[in-house]
Amino acid sequence: MxxxxxxxxxxxxxxxxxxxxxxxxxxxxxxxRFGDAFGATELVPLDAGVHLVTSFGLSVIEPVFEIMEELIxxxxxxxxxxxxxxxxxxxxxxxxxxxxxxxxxxxMYSKQKKYxxxxxxxxxxxxxxxxxxxxxDEVGNKPGFGNILAxxxxxxxVYANSVLGARTNRNSGVLELLCxxxxxxxxxxxxxxxxxxxxxxxxxxxxxxPEAQILGSAIGLKVVEEVPYIVGLDAFLGGTLDQDARxxxxxxxxxxxxxxxxxxxxxxxxxxxxxxxxxxxxEPGARTYVIDDAELDRVRSGYPLLWKKPDAAPELAFIxxxxxxxxxLDSWLERLEAAAAAANTKRLRVRTILTTAPDVEASFxxxxxxxxxLDNLGARLSSICPLMYMNNPLCHGKAxxxxxxxxxxxTVARFxxxxxxxxxxxxxxx
Amino acid sequence: xxxxxxxxxxIAGSASGEAVVTKNGLNILASFQKDILAxxxxxxxxxxxxxxLLGKALTGKILCLPTTIGSTTGGMILQKAxxxxxxxxxxxxxxxxxxxxxxxxxxxxxxxxRDVVTVDCLGADFLESVKDLDGIEVRNDGTxxxxxxxxxxx
Numbered sequence: 001m002x003x004x005x006x007x008x009x010x011x012x013x014x015x016x017x018x019x020x021x022x023x024x025x026x027x028x029x030x031x032x033r034f035g036d037a038f039g040a041t042e043l044v045p046l047d048a049g050v051h052l053v054t055s056f057g058l059s060v061i062e063p064v065f066e067i068m069e070e071l072i073x074x075x076x077x078x079x080x081x082x083x084x085x086x087x088x089x090x091x092x093x094x095x096x097x098x099x100x101x102x103x104x105x106x107x108m109y110s111k112q113k114k115y116x117x118x119x120x121x122x123x124x125x126x127x128x129x130x131x132x133x134x135x136x137d138e139v140g141n142k143p144g145f146g147n148i149l150a151x152x153x154x155x156x157x158v159y160a161n162s163v164l165g166a167r168t169n170r171n172s173g174v175l176e177l178l179c180x181x182x183x184x185x186x187x188x189x190x191x192x193x194x195x196x197x198x199x200x201x202x203x204x205x206x207x208x209x210p211e212a213q214i215l216g217s218a219i220g221l222k223v224v225e226e227v228p229y230i231v232g233l234d235a236f237l238g239g240t241l242d243q244d245a246r247x248x249x250x251x252x253x254x255x256x257x258x259x260x261x262x263x264x265x266x267x268x269x270x271x272x273x274x275x276x277x278x279x280x281x282x283e284p285g286a287r288t289y290v291i292d293d294a295e296l297d298r299v300r301s302g303y304p305l306l307w308k309k310p311d312a313a314p315e316l317a318f319i320x321x322x323x324x325x326x327x328x329l330d331s332w333l334e335r336l337e338a339a340a341a342a343a344n345t346k347r348l349r350v351r352t353i354l355t356t357a358p359d360v361e362a363s364f365x366x367x368x369x370x371x372x373x374l375d376n377l378g379a380r381l382s383s384i385c386p387l388m389y390m391n392n393p394l395c396h397g398k399a400x401x402x403x404x405x406x407x408x409x410x411t412v413a414r415f416x417x418x419x420x421x422x423x424x425x426x427x428x429x430x
Numbered sequence: 431x432x433x434x435x436x437x438x439x440x441i442a443g444s445a446s447g448e449a450v451v452t453k454n455g456l457n458i459l460a461s462f463q464k465d466i467l468a469x470x471x472x473x474x475x476x477x478x479x480x481x482x483l484l485g486k487a488l489t490g491k492i493l494c495l496p497t498t499i500g501s502t503t504g505g506m507i508l509q510k511a512x513x514x515x516x517x518x519x520x521x522x523x524x525x526x527x528x529x530x531x532x533x534x535x536x537x538x539x540x541x542x543x544r545d546v547v548t549v550d551c552l553g554a555d556f557l558e559s560v561k562d563l564d565g566i567e568v569r570n571d572g573t574x575x576x577x578x579x580x581x582x583x584x
Contacts, residue, residue, distance in 0.1 A: 026540050030541070033536045033539070033540065037527055037532045053503075054503070054506070059467070060463055060466050060510055061510060063537065063538075063541065066541070067537070169529070171529065172502055172534075173505060174506060410501070
């Protein structure tokens with residue numbers, strides 16, 4: 001029997017003693033032990049559905065499937081419907097050759113079908129709930145200010161904390177599901193007022209609006225897992241969290257979370273806690289990091305080139321890691337049409353995949369005018385996870401280009417700014 | 431020469447064995463995935479970015495590390511290594527344990543009833559002192575005794 005360090009209620013004690021069944025005991029004991037390892041004071045109830053990072057039936061994570069079986073056998077489900085990261089394959093829209101399909105279906109993701117049925121049995125929202133951007137209005141797992149969450153996908157965690165003002169730690173895979181089953185999360189770190197104070201001030205001194213993905217990268221590499229308070233960005237984004245600002249912060253945050261381990265940032269004059277509390281969020285003694293155009297150039301120049309043939313012609317482009325919003329899809333359509341016109345071509349010369357949430361994809365596909373424009377360019381729309389798609393040895397020799405710093409970090413994909421990428425996929429050359 | 435360090439037991443227990451040391455963060459996915467997929471009885475690190483561990487056997491060793499890094503699947507991979515009896519005999523962290531490693535050792539303990547003795551907060555001095563092949567004894571209270579035949583790096 002486990003004796004927790006944190007305070008537990010009489011009801012929680014009963015669960016830990018096995019009075020509500022073995023599977024629920026294991027679920028609660030896991031999160032209590034986890035909380036104890038991080039100095040949590042108590043368990044607090046979740047206000048919204050959890051978001052899972054583990055969307056893939058990767059055969060090496062067999063113990064996860066066994067945990068799911070135990071939960072299902074005990075009839076346990078999450079209290080609220082949950083969402084999960086994107087699927088690793090989408091053969092209809094991201095073509096795979098026979099060898100790739102063999103590797104995906106027989107080896108890497110051989111458990112995909114079984115795992116998806118397990119997810120449904122323990123409370124998955126619906127079959128379209130596979131996206132890293134679960135907070136989009138179309139998807140609906142959008143927490144409110146101050147809501148307590150247990151999310152795991154790093155780009156979603158940093159968005160929920162920073163842009164929505166909700167509160168979640170960067171949970172490990174499986175732990176977030178077990179929190180959802182228990183309906184509670186251990187209170188520590190970013191769930192507490194103290195854990196949300198900034199220990200870094202980022203002074204932005206660029207001449208123009210910086211590329212979101214490079215700014216986030218610079219911040220992540222510098223502060224790693226600490227909380228930065230960013231000054232000067234509101235001058236470029238405006239004083240309201242409109243669609244453009246939210247999309248920018250989504251991409252900046254994803255880069256900061258993957259290039260470092262940032263779970264929360266504040267933007268002076270813009271993000272909810274910075275608007276209400278201002279610089280009182282900054283801890284005394286916080287360090288300062290000045291970012292100007294030269295610093296962003298320095299950061300970008302440090303990205304390693306991992307292509308086997310550095311001068312290869314690009315063969316595949318991924319746009320949308322994290323998934324694109326509908327507004328971003330529309331904006332990319334215009335950008336790609338302009339780039340194609342400038343390159344004297346009707347169709348893009350590099351196979352280009354735009355990725356978005358299944359619900360956004362469905363809405364876009366129902367817009368016949370927009371779809372016709374996308375088809376004319378030869379670009380494809382998918383709800384795949386580019387990162388999971390590229391997580392295999394067959395992709396190591398591919399000349400993949402992207403404007404995602406997260407995809408660059410975890411795969412051999414080569415990073416370009418959005419403007420550069422549009423030109424590259426239209427021309428077919430770097 | 432013996433040197434004693436005191437850490438915090440995350441998964442308490444006693445263990446002894448030979449040290450394998452990394453000064454860089456352990457990327458669990460990159461280190462373990464290849465041999466887990468290959469069903470090898472001994473896991474050797476395959477992390478190309480970590481020369482401290484590349485090619486070295488980790489199964490049954492006392493793994494001394496600062497922290498773990500990388501993909502959030504890391505915890506699940508570690509759980510798989512522990513559940514299948516191919517994990518290190520103990521994990522000794524110089525820093526506070528991170529969420530990936532904590533999830534891996536806790537899930538294995540609770541769901542698979544397999545313990546890998548885990549101690550954290552041993553301090554930077556621990557990692558500077560210990561080196562590959564040193565004899566290590568871990569006690570239930572988080573005490574770690576490093577027996578370095580050549581006197582270690584101190």
